Structures are given as structure tokens and as C-alpha cells.
Amino acid sequence: MIASVQFKNFKALRAASLRLGPFNLVIGPAGSGKTSLIQALLKLRALSATATGTALARGSAGAEAAGSGPPSIGLAKDGLPSTRPVTTSPNETPEIIFRFAAPFADIEAHLGCRSEMVCDLLELRHANTAEARARAGKLREQLGRIRAYLLDHYAMAGAVAVTEGDELAANGHNLAAVLAALRAQQPKSFARLEEDFCRTVPEFSGVVPQPAGKGQVAVALRLAEGGEVITAENLSQGALYLLAVLALSFAPRSPAVLCIEEADRGVHPRLLRPVRDALYRLSHPEAFGEKRPPVQIVATTHSPYLVDLFREHPEEIVVASKRGRAATFERLSDRPDVKEILAEGSLGDIWYSGILGGVPEE
Incomplete structure (x- = not known):
């Protein structure tokens, strides 16, 4: 449902973007933006359901037309926005921009922030037509179905x-x-x-x-x-x-989007495959013979054992890295050397070694 997220001066995500697929396993050290990504999605949900936190249809077709916001972050070979740093100034007001897949591809959600920590204004930018406003209403309903879990x-x-x-x-x-x-x-x-x-x-x-x-x-x-x-x-x-x-x-x-932090938490490495498969049942229901809308998954982990289970699906792995105070995201499948990396052996071991990034700085 959510095609991409673009961050400007939000916590450690100073100038970062991330395209989201049906399943997204985010790996990286503490402070690299994993939790900030989920927090942004929860803020999107909260403000989409609160009329006072939403600015819709400001009266000008030009101001609301799709694409009237910041420049596009580019397209990858699969047609989705690419995952790469975005140009921003350290003095710019913090902002988070969400773009969506069909049938909401012409709508952008701009999450305005008063500071790096306080984001309290949501604007849905779309064409100033009755049809576009109706679809924006349906999108708000979908955004209200974002859920996040940190199991205890x-x-x-x-x-x-x-x-x-x-x-x-x-x-x-x-x-x-x-x-x-x-x-x-x-x-x-x-x-x-x-x-x-x-x-x-x-x-x-x-x-x-x-x-x-x-x-x-x-x-x-x-x-x-x-x-x-x-x-x-x-x-x-x-x-x-x-x-x-x-x-x-x-x-x-x-839910429409399900976020789960530390998906490996408390689980023996031998039981991680059933955990992955349970989440796959949500993101790929047709593979399990189920007829229902897929759920977009955003999961985080620190387990190389869980990472290794995604060896055949590098497009589902997002590497979060931090240099100094700035964090970035990179989808593993976007790396030009991904085939060579996967040929080296265990993907979990390769990540642990630091070759992929997404490890604490020494």
C-alpha cells in the first residue's frame, strides 16, 4: 500500500528515502532509523484519523495536484521509488513524505514537523476534484489500519x-x-x-x-x-x-500495514522459519491458498539467523546504516554486487561481518 517514505531532518534520518515492498525486513544497529521508520508510520495512522491533524483540500488545484510537492525521489527498475539519500538542507523544517501504490498513486501524504521530535500536521496532496477527495477519504481509512507490535x-x-x-x-x-x-x-x-x-x-x-x-x-x-x-x-x-x-x-x-519490532525476540533460531512463514501468510496470502487482501509487513531484527532465511529474497531486506549522526536505508537488491554477495555463503554471516553495512560503527 505504501510505496515509499522520504525523510528530511527527522531524528537520525536527515536525508533518507525508502521504497517499501509487500515484505520489508529492516536490519541495522541501534539508532539507525529502524524504530523511527515505525514511529513515522504510527504517526501517519494517528493523524489520518484525527480531523484537526489533517489539512485536506486547501482550495487550490495547483497546491493539491499530485506532484505539486517536493521533487520525486526517482524510479527504480521495478517502477517503485528508488532507495537512496535525498538532497536536503540541515536548516530545512523536518518533514516526512509518503507515497502510495495504486489506486492511491497520485496522492502524497506530507507529515509536517515543528521539530525533529514533534510531527503534528498531516496534509494529503491530491487533485482538487470530487473523485480525488473521495479516494483520499478511502486512503485515510486504510491508513487507520496500520498496526505496530513490540511483543512482551x-x-x-x-x-x-x-x-x-x-x-x-x-x-x-x-x-x-x-x-x-x-x-x-x-x-x-x-x-x-x-x-x-x-x-x-x-x-x-x-x-x-x-x-x-x-x-x-x-x-x-x-x-x-x-x-x-x-x-x-x-x-x-x-x-x-x-x-x-x-x-x-x-x-x-x-491490518493494512503490520509493523513488528524484533521479530526474532525470544525465539530459538530453529523456530524462526515458522515465524517468517506466519508473517508471509499475511503478506502473500495467495501462496497459502487464502483469498484476502495482502498485509504490508515492516519487521526489524538483530538476528543473523532470521536474515539468512531471506537469502532467496534480497529485495525484502533493507539495510539501515548510520554514519555519525545520519542514518540511511538501502535495499539489498539495489546493490550492484548483490549476486556476488549472495554467492559468498550465509547471508546472516555476511551481514554480521559488516560487508553489507548495517552494523555498529567501531
């Missing part, structure tokens, strides 16, 4: 009101309610989730959310040997994280 195993292990199962919370604290709701309302989807989980972690034979008193429910799993029910406080981080990612992938109502 302590939060997921707690009991929660059974009524909180509509959508997984940002830290996953209502995982038990989401699983209970899926079991009650979408039993076939729940059965597939349970099958995927138990195939990945064969010591368990079932996902069995348990009543926890006073209208609450808690996560629990049934052991394959003996049938004992293991409650959430006795489950591993990895089991809880895998359950949460599977809950996202089987949710009956998917």
Missing part, C-alpha cells in the same frame, strides 16, 4: 478479560482473549493455528485458553505426553511469541 512475554502471560479478544494489543497482553475469541468464532482458523503451533513445537498437542476467574482467560497449552495443561506463567518466551505471531496471521480482520 510478561504481558502475554497474564490473565485478561475474555471480552478483550477483538484485536491483539501492541504488546500482546490480550493474547489469551484473542485466542479464545478465535476458537469460539473461527474454529477452523483456530484449528489451523493449533496445528501449525503443535507441528512447530511437538511437545504440545493443543492450545487451550483457560478460564482464570472473574470473566478472565489465560493462555495455556496441553502437553503431548501425558496431556497435562501448562499455564502461561510456565511457558517459554518462544512459545508465547510464536502463539502471538500465529494469532496475527490467522486473525479474521487483518
Whole structure:
């Protein structure tokens, strides 16, 4: 849905741009812009839903026509905006510019900032016609469906009101309610989730959310040997994280864009492939025989093991690098030497070595 993001003087992203595909795994050291990218997407969501934070149709067709904003950041060979630094002055007002894929390709979202840290004005630039304004309204609805997750195993292990199962919370604290709701309302989807989980972690034979008193429910799993029910406080981080990612992938109502920080968090390297596949189920539903709109994924990781799983898809890897105070993004597939790099061996090891960039400065 989002074709590209262009940053001007926003935190460490002084002059950076990034084209986004269906799946985007962002790798890089601390302070290289990974979290800032997700924060920008969340700010776009927040302001798109707030009338006072949106400037639409300022009355001049010229001011609102597509392309009336800053110059284009260029096109890559696949027709999407290229990923490269953009020209900017350190004295320019901070700004973030979003461009979109069809049917919103002629609309630009300009996120205006009063400082590097405060961005509170969203302007959708489009042609001053009734049709363009109607599409801008539909775009705002889509932007309201951006979600971001930083899962917390302590939060997921707690009991929660059974009524909180509509959508997984940002830290996953209502995982038990989401699983209970899926079991009650979408039993076939729940059965597939349970099958995927138990195939990945064969010591368990079932996902069995348990009543926890006073209208609450808690996560629990049934052991394959003996049938004992293991409650959430006795489950591993990895089991809880895998359950949460599977809950996202089987949710009956998917977001338009899903951001997940530290996608490898708490997960044993041998279980990272199922995590990747669960996210692929969202971004490429047709590959899993599902008929629903794809979800655009923006994930971050520090795990070379997870990076290595994307060896066959370098177009899905974004390398975030930082030199001094300035950070930039580079899509791995844009490198002219990408074939030679991939021929060297493990992609995770190559990244760890520093050849790709996206590692702490020494």
C-alpha cells in the first residue's frame, strides 16, 4: 500500500528515502532509523484519523495536484521509488513524505514537523476534484489500519478479560482473549493455528485458553505426553511469541500495514522459519491458498539467523546504516554486487561481518 517514505531532518534520518515492498525486513544497529521508520508510520495512522491533524483540500488545484510537492525521489527498475539519500538542507523544517501504490498513486501524504521530535500536521496532496477527495477519504481509512507490535512475554502471560479478544494489543497482553475469541468464532482458523503451533513445537498437542476467574482467560497449552495443561506463567518466551505471531496471521480482520519490532525476540533460531512463514501468510496470502487482501509487513531484527532465511529474497531486506549522526536505508537488491554477495555463503554471516553495512560503527 505504501510505496515509499522520504525523510528530511527527522531524528537520525536527515536525508533518507525508502521504497517499501509487500515484505520489508529492516536490519541495522541501534539508532539507525529502524524504530523511527515505525514511529513515522504510527504517526501517519494517528493523524489520518484525527480531523484537526489533517489539512485536506486547501482550495487550490495547483497546491493539491499530485506532484505539486517536493521533487520525486526517482524510479527504480521495478517502477517503485528508488532507495537512496535525498538532497536536503540541515536548516530545512523536518518533514516526512509518503507515497502510495495504486489506486492511491497520485496522492502524497506530507507529515509536517515543528521539530525533529514533534510531527503534528498531516496534509494529503491530491487533485482538487470530487473523485480525488473521495479516494483520499478511502486512503485515510486504510491508513487507520496500520498496526505496530513490540511483543512482551510478561504481558502475554497474564490473565485478561475474555471480552478483550477483538484485536491483539501492541504488546500482546490480550493474547489469551484473542485466542479464545478465535476458537469460539473461527474454529477452523483456530484449528489451523493449533496445528501449525503443535507441528512447530511437538511437545504440545493443543492450545487451550483457560478460564482464570472473574470473566478472565489465560493462555495455556496441553502437553503431548501425558496431556497435562501448562499455564502461561510456565511457558517459554518462544512459545508465547510464536502463539502471538500465529494469532496475527490467522486473525479474521487483518491490518493494512503490520509493523513488528524484533521479530526474532525470544525465539530459538530453529523456530524462526515458522515465524517468517506466519508473517508471509499475511503478506502473500495467495501462496497459502487464502483469498484476502495482502498485509504490508515492516519487521526489524538483530538476528543473523532470521536474515539468512531471506537469502532467496534480497529485495525484502533493507539495510539501515548510520554514519555519525545520519542514518540511511538501502535495499539489498539495489546493490550492484548483490549476486556476488549472495554467492559468498550465509547471508546472516555476511551481514554480521559488516560487508553489507548495517552494523555498529567501531
